[in-house]
Amino acid sequence: MIDKVAWLRVEDGKILSTRSRGKDVFYLPGGKREPGESDVETLVREIAEELTVTIAPESVVAAGVYEAQAHGHATGVVVRMTCYAADYEGTLAPSHEIEEVAWLTYADRDRVSPVDQLIFDDLHRSGRLRQP
Numbered sequence: 001m002i003d004k005v006a007w008l009r010v011e012d013g014k015i016l017s018t019r020s021r022g023k024d025v026f027y028l029p030g031g032k033r034e035p036g037e038s039d040v041e042t043l044v045r046e047i048a049e050e051l052t053v054t055i056a057p058e059s060v061v062a063a064g065v066y067e068a069q070a071h072g073h074a075t076g077v078v079v080r081m082t083c084y085a086a087d088y089e090g091t092l093a094p095s096h097e098i099e100e101v102a103w104l105t106y107a108d109r110d111r112v113s114p115v116d117q118l119i120f121d122d123l124h125r126s127g128r129l130r131q132p
Contacts, residue, residue, distance in 0.1 A: 001078050002070050005042040006030035007055070008063045008083040010123060013130030014103035016092070017112060018050060021099045025071055026112045028083065028119065029098075043084055050098045053090035060086040064122065068115035081115045106131035 006028040009016040017026035031046040033039070044055045063083040070079040094101050102108075106124040109117055123129035 001080055002032070002073070003080050004030055004032055004082070005039050005046065006081050006083045007043060007047050008085050008119065009088075010085075010128050011103070013128070014105050015120070015123065015129055017102050017104045017108075017116070018094070018098045019100040019102070020097045023072075023099075026100075026102060026104060026108070026116070027071075028081070028116055030081075039082060039084065043086065047088070049096050050094070051101065052093045052095045053088040056087045056089065060084050064119070066115050066118045066122075068113075068118055070115075071113040079113075079115050081119070083119065105129065 007030050008028060018029045019026045029047055029050050030043060033042045040057050040060050044057060047053060047055050063085045066081045067078050070077045092101055106120055106129045109120045120129060
C-alpha cells in the first residue's frame with residue numbers, strides 16, 4: 001500500500017494536475033508523509049515543494065479517500081490517496097520533480113493515473129469537473 005496525501009483543486013470545471021519528469025501520466029499534486037507529519041503538514045510541505053505556493057492550513061477540508069492500482073507498480077500494489085481541498089497564496093509554478101502543471105477536464109481522464117481516474121469520475125458525476 002502506497003499512502004499519499006493530495007491536493008484537490010478545482011476551478012472553472014477544471015482540476016489542477018501535475019506531471020513529474022519522466023512520467024507519462026498526470027497526478028494530483030501531493031505526496032507521501034514524512035515521519036511524524038500530519039496530513040495537513042504533508043499537504044503544505046508537498047505543495048510548496050512541487051508548486052511554489054503556500055496552502056492556507058486553516059482552509060484545508062477533507063475531500064475523500066480513493067484507492068486503486070498504483071500506476072507503474074506491480075499488479076496488486078495499491079495507492080491510497082487522501083484528498084484535501086484548500087486555498088492557497090502565490091503563483092502556481094512547477095518545481096523540483098514537476099515538469100508540467102495543467103488544468104484538466106473530464107475529457108483528459110485517460111491522461112491521469114488510475115486513482116485519479118476515480119476522482120475524475122466522482123467530480124464529473126457531481127458536476128464539478130466538466131467535459132468540453
